[in-house]
Amino acid sequence: MESNVRCILCLLLFTWVHAQYQRRPVFKCGGDVSGDSGVIGSEGYPGVYPSNTKCVWRITVPEGKVVALSIQFIDLENDSLCRYDYVDVYSGHTNGQRLGRFCGTFRPGALVSSSNKMLVQMVSDANTAGSGFLAKFSATLPNARGDRYCGGRLDKPSGSLKTPNWPEKDYPAGVTCSWHIVAPRNQIIELKFEKFDVERDNYCRYDHVLIFNGGEIDDAKKIGKFCGDTPPAPVLSEGNQLLIQFLSDLSLTADGFIGHYKFRPKKFRTTTAAPTTTTPAVMTTATALNYSAALCQKKCKRTGTLETHYCSSNFVITGTIITAVARGGSAHVTVSIINVYKEGTLAIQQAGKNMSVKIIILCKKCPYIRRGLNYIIMGQTDEEGRAIVGPHHFMMAFKAKNQRILAALKNQRC
Structure with missing residues (x-):
């Protein structure tokens, strides 16, 4: 009798576990999904996602509505530029704006x-993997976004x-907003920020605003990256x-911002000064190396002098x-830092008390350098925080009398 009861209980437990397993969705590599709501996930989620894959999900909700996607969980190989394993989200199915x-x-x-369409793409390389991602989508009215x-x-x-909640209270944490401004082909766009208050950081690594020429997130077309409380x-x-x-x-969050735009005729640009940024200008390494040959x-x-170059330089060390x-016509240099007078967006490496920085000298013979000697170095940074020094920048042998x-200069305002 007792053994029969145990068998029945085992059978019931097996049936329940099997039912739970059957209810768990099985996530495959991409696919077309539609409806008022649904769930998508990386292949094999919550198991480790496979390497060397490219999976594409095309989401469609009813006409007249837009797609709202909420990523519930994400665990992919980490990289500051998301160059290896990543999830891309686009508005529309083809040639859409990357969100x-x-x-x-x-x-x-x-x-x-x-629109009522969204594309989600996950790419993995041959190396590190994690548990992937899980996301929910739902249909919402275009003007009822909360x-x-x-x-x-x-x-x-x-x-x-403007940022969500403006001006009543701080913008919420964990928000991504993308505005795509499109003018007629014969016009350009002027954008001004009336108020601006976004969490401050020297590198704008946390909360930030990115502005790009065109309709895609493309570093080659980046106008600037902004944070802090200066518009x-x-x-x-x-x-x-x-x-x-x-x-x-x-x-952390802050007040947020409100900006205004208007269309202008193309000829308007030739009579207007070029925009400046709240963070020092950042050049791409590719751009820097492209024009180094002419330099x-x-x-x-x-x-010039220390004084004339200080404010125009992104960093001073x-x-x-x-x-x-x-390397070709350039020199790739490692510098052990003695002192930092202006950090800008410079990526400084630290091991214990020792700090160092990587520098690309565009022309390997100008400025001329020698290993083991001390220098004052001023220049700009690329998109990864590496120092770029060209003949038009300032670099000279460092002597004790220069410290004063x-x-x-460090105490003055530029």
Whole structure:
């Protein structure tokens, strides 16, 4: 009798476990999904996702509504630029605006398409893997987005963009907003921020605003990356499109911002000063190396002084040249830092008390350097925080008497 009861209980337990297993969705690599709501996930979620894959999900909700996507969980190989394993989210199914690229374990806020279609793509390389991602989608009305939805396509001759909750309270944590401004082909866009208050960080690594020429997130077309409480200078587009993306992480928040745009005739650009940024200008490494050949043909001669170059430089340091390796016409240098007078967006490496920095000298013979000697180095940074020094920047042998001048410059406002 007792053994029969145990068998019945075992059978019931097996049946329940099997039913639970059957109810768990099985996630495959991509697919077409439609309806008012649903769930998508990486292949094999919550198990480890496979390497060397590219999976695409095309989401469609009923006509007249837009897609709201909420990433519930994400665990992908982490990289500051999401170059290896990542999830891309696009508005529309083909040639749509990219709403964001995500990796690591950072979970963004709700992402909203500008139509009833959205595309989600996950790419993995051959190396590190995690548990992948899980996301829910739902259909929502375009103008009923609540305090966590923002962004969209703006194509009227003038308009405004603002962070969620503005101006009643701080913007929420974990939000991603993308505004795609589209003017007629023969016009450009002028963008001005009336108020601006986004969590401050020297590198704008946390909450920030990115502005791009065109309709896609493309580093080659990046106008600037902004944070802090100083409004960016007015921006003029190169063509008829601008993309503005706001991202807040899961920690500190601030008041947010409100900006206004209007369309302008193309000839307006030639009579207007180029925009400046709240963070020092950042050049891409590719751009820097492209024009280095022309620079290196000129006679090597240092111009200006410490004082005249200080404010225009993204970074100012003193340091000792540790290594210098020629690569083509340039030199890749490692500097052991003695002192930092202006950090800007410079990526400084630290091991214990020792700090160092990587520098690309565009022309390997200008400025001329020698290993083991100390220098004052001023220059710009690329998109990864590496130092770029060209003949037009300022670099000279460092002597003790220079410390007083540098200390005074550090205390002045540029």
